[in-house]
Amino acid sequence: MWGWFFVFLALALLFYIYFLMRQLRKLKEAVKSLPTSASFGSRLSLDFRERTLLELVDELNMMVDAFEAKNIQAKKMEENVKLSIAGLxxxxxxxxxxxxxxxQLLNSATDDAKRAHYLTVIEQSVNRLIEMTEHFYDLARIDTNQKEVALVSIPLSNLVEEIFLSFYEQFEEKKIELHFPEQPNDQKIIADKLMLTRVIQNIIQNILRYGQSKAFIHYEIEKNYLVLTVRNDIKKDSNIAIEKVFTRFYTEVTSRTNTEASGLGLYLSKMLVEKMHGEMAAELQDNWFMLKIQLPLSGG
Known part of the structure; x- marks a missing residue:
């Protein structure tokens, strides 16, 4: 009796090993085909319900999912680089x-007034190039997760007023009136000072390019956030697509003949605000363009 039992046990073990080896060979072939099939959503599976093998397949599928996520991210970054190069x-x-x-005009000009005008235009173009290269540099660092965030407690209204007033001459030249709150807000926020400075500078540049005559700065507290609202009237012939203002390389002139704007300022600003755990939104009401920046309040 025991002899038959051992024979039966040996046969069962042989069948188990046979099906196990068969499943391993099938799994091996499936792993070989993963580079082409994984991108179409195909994943590893088993017909032989063995616990250890099932756990192995689950782990392999998790690795495949992680690889596909990184592959999608890499392709997205590649497309962003191509888009950046084209825009640049x-x-x-x-x-x-x-x-x-x-x-060339400067070299051939003899009139001092014309020479001075040409030099002014050249200086403006050089400054524009510097601003654009800074935007692209920041954008590249954000896309590759190289831009570090140093969050500190900052009195927002002081910084906003300081930066806006540093552009006083440009606002005077454009005949744009600035209106600050009568009662200054002394609430502090948690933000990166350099990033926040760049955001405010980009907003100011946007006002200088598209603003008509007035700009209003306003603060309010919503739950645990301080909301900065910057509102300015826009030129009557402006054609702003509000749903696209945060799109990379979007400018008011869809034909991209606008030589003053690269279409990166607000796109970059939104990315910087989100890196500081805040939110940025835009609204268009009648002839007024409004930007809202929401940043977390400081506990101290």
Whole structure:
């Protein structure tokens, strides 16, 4: 009797090993095909319900999912790089062409007034190039997660007023009136000072390019956030697509003939605000363009 029992046990073990080896061979072939099938949603599976093998397959599928997520991210970054290069080549070409043309005019001009005008235009184009390269540099660092965030407690209203008043001459030249709150808000927020400064500077540049005559700054507290609202009237012939203002390379002039704007300022600002755990939104009401920045309040 025991002899038959051992024979039966041996046969059962042989069948178990046979099906196990068969399943392993099948799994091996499935792993080989993963590079082509994984991108179509295909994952590893088993017909043989053995616990250890099932756990192994689950682990392998988790690795495949992680690889696919990184692959999608890499492709997205690659597309962003291509888009950035295309935008960069277009946006740099215009001021560079302008500089080249005015340098030639400067070399041939004898009138001092004309020479002074040409030098002013060249200086403006150079400053625009510097601003654009800074935008692209920041954008590249954000896309590759290289831009560090140093969060500290900051009195928002003081910083906003300081930066806005540093552009006083430009606002005077454009005849845009600035209106600050009568009662200054002394609430502090948690933010990165350099990032926040860049955000406010980008908002100011946006007002200087598209503003008509007035800009209002307002603060309010919503739950655990301080909300900065910057509102300005816009030129009557403005054609702003509000749903696209935070889109990379969007400018008011859809044909991209706008030589003053690269379409990165607000896009970059929104990314910087989100890196500081805040939110940024835009609204268009009648002839008024409004930007709202929401940043966490400081506990101290």
């Amino acid at each position: 080549s277009h946006d740099l070409r215009t001021p560079l062409t302008s500089i080249n043309g005015y340098v």
